[in-house]
Every structure is written in C-alpha cells, then in structure tokens.
Amino acid sequence: MPPRARAAWTRTLGQLALxxxxxxxxxxxxGQVWPALMLAALGVVAWHxxxxxxxxxxxxxxxxxxxxxxxxxxxxxxxxxxxxxxxMRARKRxxxxxxxxxxxxxxxxxxxxxxxERNSQRVQWFNEAATALLGLRYPHDIGQPMGERLRTLRIxxxxxxxxxxxxxxxxxxxxxxxxxxxxxxxxxxxxLWLVVARDVTKMMRLEQVxxxxxxxxxxxxxxxxxxxxxxxxMLDPEEHPEWAPMLAEMQLQSQRMTQLVEDLLTLSxxxxxxxxxxxxxxxxxxxxxxxxEAEALSQGRHLVTVEDAAxxxxxxxxxxxxxxxxxxVSNAVRYTPAGGSIAIRLDRDGGGAAVSVRDSGYGIPxxxxxxxxxxxxxxxxxxxRESGGTGLGLAIVKHVLNxxxxxxxxxxxxxxxxxxxxxxxxxxxxxxxxxxxxxxx
Ligand code: ADP
Numbered sequence: 001m002p003p004r005a006r007a008a009w010t011r012t013l014g015q016l017a018l019x020x021x022x023x024x025x026x027x028x029x030x031g032q033v034w035p036a037l038m039l040a041a042l043g044v045v046a047w048h049x050x051x052x053x054x055x056x057x058x059x060x061x062x063x064x065x066x067x068x069x070x071x072x073x074x075x076x077x078x079x080x081x082x083x084x085x086x087x088m089r090a091r092k093r094x095x096x097x098x099x100x101x102x103x104x105x106x107x108x109x110x111x112x113x114x115x116x117e118r119n120s121q122r123v124q125w126f127n128e129a130a131t132a133l134l135g136l137r138y139p140h141d142i143g144q145p146m147g148e149r150l151r152t153l154r155i156x157x158x159x160x161x162x163x164x165x166x167x168x169x170x171x172x173x174x175x176x177x178x179x180x181x182x183x184x185x186x187x188x189x190x191x192l193w194l195v196v197a198r199d200v201t202k203m204m205r206l207e208q209v210x211x212x213x214x215x216x217x218x219x220x221x222x223x224x225x226x227x228x229x230x231x232x233x234m235l236d237p238e239e240h241p242e243w244a245p246m247l248a249e250m251q252l253q254s255q256r257m258t259q260l261v262e263d264l265l266t267l268s269x270x271x272x273x274x275x276x277x278x279x280x281x282x283x284x285x286x287x288x289x290x291x292x293e294a295e296a297l298s299q300g301r302h303l304v305t306v307e308d309a310a311x312x313x314x315x316x317x318x319x320x321x322x323x324x325x326x327x328x329v330s331n332a333v334r335y336t337p338a339g340g341s342i343a344i345r346l347d348r349d350g351g352g353a354a355v356s357v358r359d360s361g362y363g364i365p366x367x368x369x370x371x372x373x374x375x376x377x378x379x380x381x382x383x384x385r386e387s388g389g390t391g392l393g394l395a396i397v398k399h400v401l402n403x404x405x406x407x408x409x410x411x412x413x414x415x416x417x418x419x420x421x422x423x424x425x426x427x428x429x430x431x432x433x434x435x436x437x438x439x440x441x
Pocket of ligand 1: 327331332335359361362363364372373377378379380384385388389390391392393394395418
C-alpha cells in the first residue's frame with residue numbers, strides 16, 4: 001500500500017477508535033454502556049454508507065467533479081478510482097485517435113481494400129477506392145457476402161482457397177469493363193481476410209503498347225531482311241574472291257538478324273495467346289526429331305543419347321512444344337564443348353511427365369539462375385553470340401511451358417553441366433497406344 005493510502009487507513013481506524021472510546025465513556029457516565037456503543041457503531045456504519053454513496057455518485061456523475069481534497073480513506077479511495085478512470089479514458093482516447101488515423105490511411109489508399117469475414121465471406125469494412133473499383137456501396141454492402149456482391153468477378157471460389165489463393169490478374173472491374181484489376185487475398189488474422197484490388201489498367205495498356213511495338217518492329221524488319229538476305233545469297237564469293245570474307249560475315253550477320261526477328265515474332269505470338277491447342281503430341285516422333293536436330297547441330301562433336309522411359313504422349317501444341325524442346329537441345333549443344341555428352345529423356349513424374357535435356361557443358365553459376373529465362377539475359381554475351389544465340393531461347397521456353405501450365409526446372413553446376421527439365425501435370429499426359437518404353441533406336 002502506498003504511504004498516503006496507509007496514512008488514510010490509519011487515520012480512519014484512529015477515528016473509529018476515538019468514536020468508540022467516546023461512546024464508552026458516555027455510556028459509563030450514563031450507566032448505559034452497550035446502548036451507547038451500539039448507537040456509536042450504527043452512527044459509524046451510517047456515515048460510511050453515506051460516504052460510499054457519495055463516492056459512487058461523484059464517480060458516475062456526468063459533470064466534471066473537483067478532485068476530493070480530504071484525508072480520510074474514502075477521499076483516498078475516490079482519488080485512486082478517479083486516477084484510474086482518467087488513465088483509462090486517456091488510453092481510450094489515444095486508441096480511438098490511432099484507429100481513426102489507420103482508417104484514414106486505409107481510406108486514402110488508391111487501392112481498393114476490403115475486410116472480409118473468413119467463414120461467411122461477408123464484407124466487414126471497405127475504403128473509398130473499393131466503391132470506385134469494385135462498386136461496393138456504404139452502408140448497404142456491409143455484411144453482404146463478397147462473392148455474391150461481386151458476382152461478375154466470380155471470386156467465391158478464389159476466396160474459398162484462402163491462404164493458397166494465387167493473385168487474380170487482369171480481372172475486369174464490376175464498375176467498368178475498361179478498368180482492369182489485380183486482386184490479392186491477404187489472410188491477416190484467424191478470422192479476417194483482406195482483399196486488395198489494384199487498378200492496373202494503365203500498366204496493362206502500356207504493356208500492350210510495348211507488345212504491339214515489338215511485334216510491329218519485328219514484322220517491319222522481316223521484309224527488308226529477306227531482301228538483303230536474298231541478294232547476299234545471290235552474290236557468288238568465287239566471282240569476287242577478295243570479298244569472300246566480307247560476304248561470309250554479312251551472310252552470318254543477316255542470318256543472326258533474321259533469327260532474332262523470328263524469335264521476337266514467336267515471343268509476341270506466344271504472349272498474345274491466351275490458351276493453347278489440345279492436340280496429342282506424339283512424343284515418339286518428337287524425341288526422334290530432337291535427336292536428329294541435336295546430331296545435325298553437333299556434327300559429331302558430342303555423344304547424343306535419347307531415352308523414353310515413360311511411353312506417354314503429351315497434350316498441347318506440337319509446334320510450340322517442339323520449339324521449346326529444340327531451344328533446350330540447341331542450348332545444350334551450343335554450351336557444351338566438343339567431346340561432351342547430351343542426354344534427352346522423357347520420364348514419368350508422379351502422375352505427370354518430364355522432358356529433360358542434360359548436358360556435360362559449361363554450366364551456369366547459381367547467381368544467374370533466377371534471371372536466366374528473361375529476354376536477352378545471358379551469362380556470357382560473347383559465348384552466346386559466338387554460338388549464334390539470340391538471348392531469347394529460354395524466354396520462349398518459359399512462355400510455351402506457361403501456356404501448357406508446365407514448369408521449367410534448372411539444375412546446373414559450373415564446369416560439370418546442366419539439366420533443364422520441363423514438368424507437365426497429369427492432365428497434360430496421356431498413355432501412348434502400344435507404348436514400349438525404353439531406349440529409342
Ligand atoms: P541464347 O540465345 O543466348 O542461348 P537463351 O535464352 O537460350 O539465350 O539462354 C540464355 C543464357 O543462358 C545463355 O546466354 C547462356 O548463357 C545460358 N544457358 C542456356 N542454356 C545453357 C546450357 N545448357 N548450359 C550453359 N548455359 C546455358
């Protein structure tokens with residue numbers, strides 16, 4: 001007990017003793033000890049009840065009361081309770097101010113922010129941008145099921161996937177089909193989720209402009225390149241032996257430019273594609289073609305092996321998959337010194353399948369792996385150019401695999417070689433009729 005409270009308590013006990021002593025003396029004087037003591041005790045109890053009532057009234061009063069100034073235990077109690085009350089009020093005021101500040105921040109965000117109750121998927125709160133971007137109205141939509149309210153977005157399923165929900169990219173806004181949104185689900189507590197929708201219309205438009213620009217430039221370059229290439233082919237180096245080295249270099253460079261333009265056009269076409277064919281891709285003939293291509297490129301400098309350990313076919317686009325696999329094979333040949341080996345395999349991978357190209361070549365330092373599938377990203381520019389690379393091969397591979405919902409895995413060790421494997425889900429795999437897995441002839 002603090003000294004001040006202890007002093008008040010002692011003082012009250014002293015007062016009680018004094019009253020009782022006075023009552024005793026008075027009783028003795030009158031010869032009525034017990035009635036006098038009883039009367040005094042009753043008086044003390046009544047006085048304490050009256051003080052208790054006063055403390056209660058002052059604490060619950062709506063008007064501001066001056067702080068009690070007396071020294072008794074009731075005054076001390078009232079002071080303590082008032083101090084606690086004031087501290088609590090101050091804390092509440094601070095919390096309310098903080099809450100208001102956070103809400104003001106969330107309300108001012110340019111992104112739509114919606115708090116959704118996890119189990120019922122009902123809207124609990126949303127900011128102003130949610131009205132503009134998602135069409136939610138206050139207060140009508142508070143407590144409404146989010147999926148039902150945004151039916152055009154078909155997000156009930158997405159919301160149900162909770163923590164595993166992948167961001168919803170390029171979704172049309174319910175307020176206007178011209179507005180494109182990216183939606184993210186953030187489970188921030190056990191029972192509440194945050195749905196954040198960002199307006200990406202401008203970004204998508206710029207991205208479209210970029211794609212169109214690359215596609216148009218590539219397309220425009222194609223014709224003049226064909227003309228240059230054609231005339232260069234007509235020039236016979238034997239007629240002008242002094243020009244022979246220049247002609248050879250010009251032919252090489254014009255071939256490189258043609259390849260670059262072709263690769264850029266392939267990438268533009270892949271980017272513009274939303275889905276992909278669902279034809280049966282005969283993996284028997286695909287592997288044979290890859291072997292022929294590898295041998296033609298290698299010209300006997302490498303040991304090429306092909307093994308089909310799965311005996312299945314893939315479902316997708318033969319043309320695009322061939323382009324992806326042959327890019328991997330071409331890389332394996334180009335980045336493996338003479339005398340090395342290249343192994344192309346088809347394996348089962350759980351319910352799915354994997355096509356892998358392994359080489360015993362230069363390998364790729366681990367630091368480059370995260371960016372290796374970016375356009376024009378090269379580990380060594382000179383090595384890529386010398387071997388006729390455009391820097392677009394792996395970007396094409398990644399796009400083709402994305403369109404097939406497949407993934408590319410790369411394992412590599414500098415000086416020992418690399419494995420590029422393409423993993424396809426079970427729904428992209430079908431048994432091959434009369435399949436007989438094993439080494440291909
Ligand atoms: P490029 O036309 O330059 O080969 P790619 O997109 O096909 O472009 O490959 C990007 C880079 O990745 C290459 O420049 C090369 O540095 C590296 N790379 C690709 N495949 C291999 C491989 N099998 N072995 C070693 N490095 C590779």
